[in-house]
Structure formats: structure tokens, C-alpha cells
Amino acid sequence: MASTAANTAPKSDFEAREPESKVSIASENGEGENGIKSYDVTVQIRRYNPEISEEAHWDEFKVQMFGTDRVLDVLHKVKWEIDGSLSFRRSCAHGICGSDAMRINGRNRLACKTLLKDLDLSKPITVEPIKGLPCEKDLIVDMEPFFQAYREVMPFLVNDSHEPERERYQSQADRARFDDTTKCILCAACTSSCPVFWTDGQYFGPAAIVNAHRFIFDSRDDAGDMRLEILNDKEGVWRCRTTFNCTEACPRGIEITKAIAEVKQAILARSF
Amino acid sequence: MATPLKTRISAPRSNDNVVNGIKYNRSNSKRNNFEMLAWLFMRVSGVILVVLIFGHLFVNLMMGEGVHRIDFGFVGGKWANPFWQVWDAVLLWLAMLHGTNGIRTIIMDYAEKDSTRFWLKLILFLAAAFVLLVGTLVIFTFSPCPTGSPAELLPSFCPAP
Numbered sequence: 001m002a003s004t005a006a007n008t009a010p011k012s013d014f015e016a017r018e019p020e021s022k023v024s025i026a027s028e029n030g031e032g033e034n035g036i037k038s039y040d041v042t043v044q045i046r047r048y049n050p051e052i053s054e055e056a057h058w059d060e061f062k063v064q065m066f067g068t069d070r071v072l073d074v075l076h077k078v079k080w081e082i083d084g085s086l087s088f089r090r091s092c093a094h095g096i097c098g099s100d101a102m103r104i105n106g107r108n109r110l111a112c113k114t115l116l117k118d119l120d121l122s123k124p125i126t127v128e129p130i131k132g133l134p135c136e137k138d139l140i141v142d143m144e145p146f147f148q149a150y151r152e153v154m155p156f157l158v159n160d161s162h163e164p165e166r167e168r169y170q171s172q173a174d175r176a177r178f179d180d181t182t183k184c185i186l187c188a189a190c191t192s193s194c195p196v197f198w199t200d201g202q203y204f205g206p207a208a209i210v211n212a213h214r215f216i217f218d219s220r221d222d223a224g225d226m227r228l229e230i231l232n233d234k235e236g237v238w239r240c241r242t243t244f245n246c247t248e249a250c251p252r253g254i255e256i257t258k259a260i261a262e263v264k265q266a267i268l269a270r271s272f
Numbered sequence: 273m274a275t276p277l278k279t280r281i282s283a284p285r286s287n288d289n290v291v292n293g294i295k296y297n298r299s300n301s302k303r304n305n306f307e308m309l310a311w312l313f314m315r316v317s318g319v320i321l322v323v324l325i326f327g328h329l330f331v332n333l334m335m336g337e338g339v340h341r342i343d344f345g346f347v348g349g350k351w352a353n354p355f356w357q358v359w360d361a362v363l364l365w366l367a368m369l370h371g372t373n374g375i376r377t378i379i380m381d382y383a384e385k386d387s388t389r390f391w392l393k394l395i396l397f398l399a400a401a402f403v404l405l406v407g408t409l410v411i412f413t414f415s416p417c418p419t420g421s422p423a424e425l426l427p428s429f430c431p432a433p
Contacts, residue, residue: 134291145296148289199381201296238307241381267308 037067041116042124043074045086048135056135059083060124065116071104071125072111075139088139095251098187102139103128108189108249130192132201146188149204153212153230158223174219181214181259183252190246190256196239203239204231206246206256213259216266225270232267240264310373317366324363344427348416357411364407372400 041063048056063077072093079086091097093112100111104127105119111127119125133141159168184207191197191205212231216224231237237260246256289296333339350356375396383389417430 134294142291144289145291145294148296196381200384201294232305232308234307236307238311239380241377264311268312271305271308 038064039067039116039121041065041074041121043071043078044124044126045075045078045138046126046128047086047138048129049085049137058126067117069116070112071109071114071116071119071127072100074116074125075111075127086139087137096185098185098251101130101187101189101192101251103130108193110187110189110251113251130188132192132194132198133188141188141192143188145201146191146205146207147186149191149208150186150211153204153208153227154223155211155215157215157218157221158226159220160222168220170219177219178214178217180254181210181217183254184210184214185252186211187251189249189251190254193245193249195243195245196241202235204233204236206240206260209237209240209260209263210254210256213263216263224266228263228267228270231263232271237264237267314370314373317370321363321366321370324359324366328359328363344416345429348414348427348429351411351414352416361408361411364411365404368400368404368407372396 042060043063044058044060046056047059061074061078061082063074063082065074065077072090075086075088075090079088088100088102088111090100090112093100095110095113098110101108102111103109104111104114105125108130116125127139129135129139129141133143133146135141186207188207190210191207194203194206196203197205209231212227215221216227218224240257240260242257242261244257246260247254247258250256332342351360376393379389379392379396383392417426
């Protein structure tokens with residue numbers, strides 16, 4: 001901590017209590033963490049606390065960060081050292097749990113996967129909650145409508161055959177058919193970037209369709225027809241306008257719009 | 273992917289989930305293929321419209337003397353031919369239905385309340401029905417030289433009454 005603190009702004013009382021969070025990474029020219037560039041970052045965070053005001057507002061914080069830091073580190077620094085009332089979700093902090101999807105500089109990202117060095121730091125970084133879901137406090141939204149749509153596509157294996165004594169076999173080609181959509185971490189970055197979902201939240205949304213796709217095209221699953229019927233809904237796949245916002249927002253790089261198109265094709269193929 | 277399990281299992285359905293006054297009840301029992309057919313219609317009619325519209329533009333604006341020969345007589349002459357009557361009628365119907373469905377989509381995407389949606393769609397459908405009706409009537413009943421009209425109102429190419 002001491003070597004890190006040497007580079008940071010004036011030591012506050014909190015600093016001593018901050019847990020060691022930085023791994024020592026050697027920079028390209030072989031220097032230790034003292035060689036890592038540090039810079040001042042201005043961050044604007046959308047604050048909302050219904051117990052104080054129904055109006056949301058922007059708070060601005062200036063913090064000194066390092067070249068290896070992420071937006072999540074900025075939020076940590078703000079919460080741990082400046083304003084403890086800042087609320088946001090994060091669990092694993094390594095891009096797997098999908099808790100910290102937020103709107104960073106107007107784009108849906110995971111705060112833990114967005115490196116500061118990739119952002120334009122000459123302007124303030126804006127951090128907002130994801131859109132289209134009811135905000136509960138600061139960066140925390142109510143995910144229930146999102147998970148409701150997810151549950152309704154039956155995101156679990158349905159198989160009517162005799163219970164096998166060993167694993168159910170599947171060829172590599174059959175497994176590859178739905179490989180892309182197995183990567184989903186349910187962070188809601190896609191669904192909350194979808195302008196159709198923003199309107200009234202009735203659309204199933206990209207994430208639910210991606211997770212339906214994962215089972216519809218699984219050779220071991222028997223309920224593909226039912227899922228196609230569920231998604232052949234007024235609020236199902238036909239509301240997709242192929243704006244590709246979801247594909248761009250996905251932190252796992254899933255080709256979501258393509259997956260939705262494949263579900264559309266499967267519904268058409270089954271109807272004609 | 274194709275075993276009919278429906279008789280024994282049913283898809284999990286949540287009860288109305290209301291958050292901040294918004295009901296998230298996307299699943300109702302009224303499922304039909306309307307949205308699928310509408311989606312398909314947009315693709316198919318779009319391809320046909322490209323042919324019809326560019327054919328229309330080429331014949332009217334490029335062939336012969338081009339745009340300068342378009343007058344009352346030119347339109348009357350075209351609609352004397354059943355081929356152009358059918359061409360224009362198909363063009364009218366596909367373009368109107370394609371456009372109407374496009375605007376219906378925009379209304380669904382941008383109107384936030386069901387009542388707003390209902391009224392906007394009602395206006396849209398009435399307008400579309402009116403244009404289709406009047407357009408079809410004109411294409412198939414157009415008569416450049418109506419009998420019994422005063423001679424000074426008739427175009428020059430009409431046979432003298």
C-alpha cells in the first residue's frame with residue numbers, strides 16, 4: 001500500500017483502511033507498479049435516492065487513478081474514500097458474474113471490464129444505471145422484469161427420454177451449434193440497450209431470446225418447439241428491429257442479433 | 273427439438289409483475305402468427321416494391337421523351353391498358369400496406385401508453401383504408417372521356433360527342 005500511496009493524492013484517513021486491491025504488474029519497460037502511469041480522472045455519476053428526492057442528479061468526483069485501473073476501481077475509490085452512500089452492484093469484479101452492467105459514456109458496459117486507458121479521459125466519464133429497468137438507487141436497478149422474461153423462455157434442459165446412466169452424448173458439431181449463446185452472464189447490458197425494450201419493457205428482450213436460443217438449438221433438449229411458440233409472440237422476436245445495440249453492448253461478445261435472427265428463421269421454418 | 277411435450281408441461285408464467293405502475297405481462301394466451309406474417313410481408317413486399325417502383329419510374333421518367341410527356345393524356349393512356357392498371361394497383365396496395373405496417377411498428381415502439389397506441393393506430397388504419405379505396409377506385413374506373421360531359425371540359429384527344 002505504501003508504494004501505491006506514494007503516487008496518489010494527499011493521504012486521507014480512509015486510505016490506511018483501504019484493503020490492498022492492486023496486484024503489482026510490471027509495465028512494459030520492466031518497471032514495477034511505480035512505473036504505472038497515474039492520472040486524474042473526472043467521473044460524473046447519476047445519483048438517485050428516492051428517500052431524499054424523486055429527482056435524479058449528477059455528482060462529479062475527481063480521483064487519481066492508475067493506468068491499470070478500471071471504471072469499477074473509480075467507483076470503489078469514490079465509495080470507499082469520498083462518498084460512502086454511492087450504491088452499485090458488483091460481485092466478482094472480473095467480468096463473470098454480470099452484476100455491474102452500467103451505462104458508461106452512454107454505452108452499456110461492465111464497469112469491471114472497462115479499462116480507463118480505453119476511455120477518453122480529457123472529458124469526464126459519465127456513469128449511469130442501465131436504462132429501461134426501474135432504478136432503485138444510484139446505479140442499482142430492479143432486475144425483476146428482466147429475470148421474468150428470462151424465466152418465461154424456460155432456460156433449462158427439458159428432456160423426455162429415459163434418464164441416462166451416463167452423460168447425454170452430443171457431437172462436437174451439435175455442441176458448436178449453440179456455443180455462442182452459452183456465454184451469456186445475464187448482466188442485462190443487451191436488454192437495457194435495446195430501444196424497443198426502453199419503450200414499455202414488454203419486449204422479451206435480447207437476453208431472454210439468447211437464452212432460449214441456447215436450448216432451442218441444443219440437440220439434447222426436447223422443448224424447442226415450446227420455446228419457439230413462446231417467442232412467436234406479439235412481444236417476442238418479431239419486435240427485434242436489428243439495431244445491433246445488443247450485439248455491441250454484450251461484454252461477452254455474443255452475436256446476439258444473429259442469434260435472434262436464427263430464432264426468427266426457426267419459427268418461420270416451423271410454420272411453413 | 274420437436275417432441276410435443278406441451279400436453280404434459282407448460283411454460284412457467286409469472287403473475288402480473290407490477291413495478292412503478294408498469295405491468296410486465298408480456299405473456300398472454302392470445303398467441304397467433306400475425307406478427308410473424310407481418311414481418312414476412314415486410315420482407316417480401318419490400319423486394320417486389322423495388323421492382324415495381326423502379327419499373328414505374330423508368331417507364332414514366334426515362335423512356336421516350338421522359339418526364340416531359342407526362343400529362344393527363346399520358347396517364348389516361350396508361351390506364352387504358354390492363355397491364356398498367358394491374359401494375360399500379362399492386363404498387364398501390366403493396367406500398368400502402370408496407371408503409372402502414374411500418375408506421376404501425378413505429379407507433380408500437382414509440383407510443384408508451386396503450387390508449388395512445390390505440391388512437392394513433394385507428395387514425396392510421398382509417399387513413400390507409402381511405403387511400404386504398406379511393407386509389408383502387410380511380411385506377412379501375414378511370415375514364416378520360418366521360419360521356420355526357422361538356423366538350424370544353426374534355427381533353428383534346430377525346431372523340432367529339
